[in-house]
Amino acid sequence: MKHIRLTGAASVVAAMSLGLASLASVATAPAASATVADCADWPWPSSLPHGSVEQQRTLPGGDGKSIKLVVGTINGRQAGWAVIGGITTSDDLFWLDVSDDGGKSNMQCGPFWSGGPSQRWWTPANYSSSQASHVFRACGRVKGVGFDVCTSWW
Numbered sequence: 660m661k662h663i664r665l666t667g668a669a670s671v672v673a674a675m676s677l678g679l680a681s682l683a684s685v686a687t688a689p690a691a692s693a694t695v696a697d698c699a700d701w702p703w704p705s706s707l708p709h710g711s712v713e714q715q716r717t718l719p720g721g722d723g724k725s726i727k728l729v730v731g732t733i734n735g736r737q738a739g740w741a742v743i744g745g746i747t748t749s750d751d752l753f754w755l756d757v758s759d760d761g762g763k764s765n766m767q768c769g770p771f772w773s774g775g776p777s778q779r780w781w782t783p784a785n786y787s788s789s790q791a792s793h794v795f796r797a798c799g800r801v802k803g804v805g806f807d808v809c810t811s812w813w
Contacts, residue, residue: 698755698768701783702733704740708781713739714810718801722746726753726799728810730787738784739813741769741797749774750802755782761792762812770800 704710710731718724724745730737743753754769773780785795798809 697766698783698785701768701785702738703779703783704729704731704733704738704781708740708742710740712742713813714797716797716799716808716810718743718745718751718799718804718808719806720801720804724751724799724801726797726808726810728795728797728813729781730813731784733784733786737787739787739795740784741782741799743773743780743799747773747780748802751799753780753782753797753799755785755795756798756809757785757793757795758812759790759793762794762796767798 708729708731710729712727713730714728716726718726722745724743724747727742727744728739729742730739732738739755741753741755743751749772751773752770753773754767754771756765756767758765768782768785771782772778782797787793787795794812796810796812798807800807
């Protein structure tokens with residue numbers, strides 16, 4: 660990821676522009692029709708995945724539920740995956756969106772259901788790329804809440 664350092668008023672304008680761009684991409688990026696099988700060959704993080712939380716959003720519905728985009732190393736390569744956190748129920752959903760065009764369109768890996776003691780609370784991982792247009796985000800939906808929540812693209 661490239662970082663640009665700005666100071667003064669330029670940083671405020673840049674931050675506002677990035678925020679609006681992120682909001683627009685979250686609201687407008689349509690998910691491709693996909694199933695869990697479409698990402699079946701992606702690597703799974705270990706049984707207790709370790710990595711850095713790069714993005715996190717609170718899921719509506721209370722109880723401290725959240726969706727996190729985690730980045731770590733799998734098989735010696737950087738990868739990202741979605742994690743649902745908090746006390747979940749069997750009908751809470753989570754998935755990983757992956758885009759090769761900067762978030763204009765995406766492929767959805769999932770949804771996965773959480774809640775059971777034998778169920779994973781993370782998705783398969785997608786390897787990051789040197790291409791700036793290859794991005795991913797974590798998304799989720801709480802049982803009984805009629806809309807999805809996604810992190811920003813990373």
